[in-house]
Amino acid sequence: MTEKILVIGAGIAGLCTALALGPTGKSLTLIERDGPPPEGSPDEAFHDWNRRGVGHLRQSHAFLARLNTIIKTDHPTLRQELLDVGVRELGFEGMLSPLQKPTYQPTQEDADLSILTSRRTTLELVIRRYVERLPNITIKSNLFVRGLISETNGDGIVTVTGLRGEDETGPVEILADMVIDASGKNGSAIDQLMAANAPISEASESAGILYFTRHYRLLPGQIEPSRDDNPPATGDLGYLKFGVFPADNGCFSITLCTPEIEYEMRKAIVHPETWDGIVANIPGLKVWTDKALSEPVSKVFGMGNLLSRWRDLAPGEVPAVLGFFAVGDTLIRTNPLYGRGCSFAAVAAYALRDVLTAQSDPKARLLAYQQRLHTDLKPYFDVMQRQDRGAIKRAEQILTPDYRPRLRTRILLSFFEDGIGPAIRTETNLLREALRGFHMLEHPDAWLRRPANLLRILGYWAKSKKSKAGAYPPKLGPDRSEMMQALGLSADADIAILAQQRTKHQLAAAA
Ligand SMILES: Cc1cc2nc3c(=O)[nH]c(=O)nc-3n(C[C@H](O)[C@H](O)[C@H](O)COP(=O)(O)OP(=O)(O)OC[C@H]3O[C@@H](n4cnc5c(N)ncnc54)[C@H](O)[C@@H]3O)c2cc1C
Structure with a gap:
């Protein structure tokens, strides 16, 4: 019998779930609180599409190579439709430094490194129109999901059997074999499960x-x-x-x-x-x-x-809830700076497709899904959090007038600025490999772990600054005090606030 699946949300994760699961023949209904896009052009969508459910709809968006590759491979017609309305595909060549451009020789794998970029309203509009045409997919707009319908089985585990919500006619209840939560960063279904003591784990911290x-x-x-x-x-x-x-x-x-x-x-x-x-x-x-x-x-x-947040529906391999999966920001949130959120949503949706088509036992499905997320996404998440913590520290150092970096910090900084930077701006192959990690085509650290690459980088690090002068970027803009002065803003106010905060922390720690 065809499984009947409800998806909460027709944002990027809901649409990616439809792209992943649609071809499997499962019956999917996407439930969306907001209205459908206006008829007409991308300009109309940009100006008139009211999306109270997506506060970041008009923030800049680009799809990394990983998501572009998924679309290219699995939905070539969609890719063509995106390009036809003016979505831009920017290739590897545009990422080369001025040193690399004159000698650049394209390789076959460079085609995998292109990104898609446009107004997010345009990306979403085209994907949504495409999804609406898929045979076994329905999108119900203007239906606000208020809660999950569930029962508790013999093991004491909550099993979700449907959802309740509200549309213009009043309260609505829909039953299904499974609910997939794609309700985004402010979605409340997981919060409701946690409030009902489902042992879902959550770790989050500010992106800074x-x-x-x-x-x-x-x-x-x-x-x-x-x-x-x-x-x-x-x-x-x-x-x-x-x-x-x-x-x-x-x-x-x-x-x-x-x-x-x-x-x-x-x-x-x-x-x-x-x-x-x-x-x-x-x-x-x-x-x-x-x-x-x-x-x-x-x-x-x-x-x-802006947070990074990792939620686990089966922490320690103990299922917290059955008949319920989550994809996208409601499950895993990343710092938007990396441009990975939509790719994370798509990778999760495709992992879910593999799991749902490979097995039917609800517990086994959940455990296998969480396992895939740990393998396929956690490495990028962990590296991102490490880098974010470093960036938060650097921002504090800029506001610390007497800051003097320790030897270890100076060495690390020099390795990045005088080793990795000049190496990837000079050697096209190193840039290619570094970008494959950034674009989630392989483990983010894989390129650095290859001994040959590390040797090349160390070689650049050892060179005098003069001999690699052309491999440094030009000055990008004014330093902080120059900029603040140009804008008529106080350069000292935040320095004083940070100093006060530090004193408070020190006093609190000493008390
Ligand atoms: C400032 C910013 C910039 C970003 N830039 C990029 C980028 O360049 N590249 C990138 O890949 N990612 C980027 N991201 C991340 C990306 O936008 C998200 O990862 C992505 O939108 C996640 O998709 P989602 O479907 O989980 O959430 P959303 O796209 O937010 O969609 C959630 C959907 O659920 C609906 N919904 C919510 N609650 C209910 C309910 N109760 N009932 C019915 N429907 C409901 C909402 O209306 C919405 O349609 C950025 C994020 C931010 C904040």
Whole structure:
């Protein structure tokens, strides 16, 4: 008998679940609290699609190579439809440094390293229209899920048998063989299970940053600045990260990220005049926002409370709930800086497909699913958290006037800046391998663990700075005090706040 599956949410994870499970012939109903997209073009979706369920809908989005590869391989028609409406596919060649470009020889595997980028509304619109055409998939919009229907079996384990919600006609109850929760970062189904004592484990910590995005459109007849002849359009100034996201139909967006502890900057950045001031002071952004080339078409969208969170539905191989799976942000949340959230959702959805088609016992399915998540996603999650903790420390160091790094820190920093950096900016093969890790095509540390690669990097590290001068990036923008002065903001206020916080912690620890 065909299994009847309910999916909470028709966001990226819900849609990826449909892409993964649709071809298996299972019957899927995606339940979505928001209304459907407006008829018409990507511009209409961008301006008019009301998505209260996705607060980050108008933040910059790109799909990493891992998700692009899944779409290319499993849904080539969808890929073509994305490209047809103007979604951009950016290849490996665009990621090369000026040193690498003249001698670049494409290899077959470089095609795997391309990303898809556009306004998220466009990506979601096209994927949703495609999913709606799949034979055994239904999307019910404007239905808000309020809770799960469940029973407790003989072992005391909760088994989910359906859900209850509310649409414009009133309360609704739907029964099913299984519920897949794809309700996103603010979804409440897992919280409800935890509140009912289901032994689900959860570990979360702050990503340490805030995200700000503004959209632009090229003026008629204008083209995007060339990446070859201009300063880098992405970079990290320590106190601020920045990036340009090329998008569909003459649009692009700029994203700025501030550390959480840069209170002055994060308060002011949403004001258009501060935003324009920042952009004008970063050469790689200034060329994109020249008034003769483009104009802003949106306000500055801000996003805080960014967490990394790992939930486990079967911690210690003990199933906490049966008939219930979760994919996407409701289960695993990642720092948006890495651009991995949608790929995580897709990888989880495909792991779930494998598990559901391979076996039918509910416990075995859950254990196998959690095992796959640990193998397929946990390494990226762990490396990300390690890097985030490092970035949080660096942001604090910038606000510590008398900070002097320890020898170990200086050595590590030098290894990154004078070893890894110059090596991947010089040797195309090293860049290729590093990016395969970043784009989730292999273990994130695999390239560094290969002895030959490590030797090459050590070789660069040992060289004098003069001999590898061309392999360092140009200055990306002003330092913190110059920027704060240019914006008319106090450079000292946050230094004082951090010093006060430290004193408080020290006093608390001593008490
Ligand atoms: C600022 C920011 C930038 C990001 N940039 C990138 C990027 O560049 N690349 C990338 O891969 N990832 C990025 N991400 C992460 C990515 O957006 C998420 O990982 C992805 O949206 C997760 O998909 P999801 O379906 O789990 O959640 P969502 O896409 O948020 O979808 C959840 C869906 O569930 C619905 N829903 C919720 N509750 C209910 C309910 N009770 N009843 C019915 N429906 C409900 C919502 O309306 C929504 O449609 C970014 C995230 C943020 C915050």
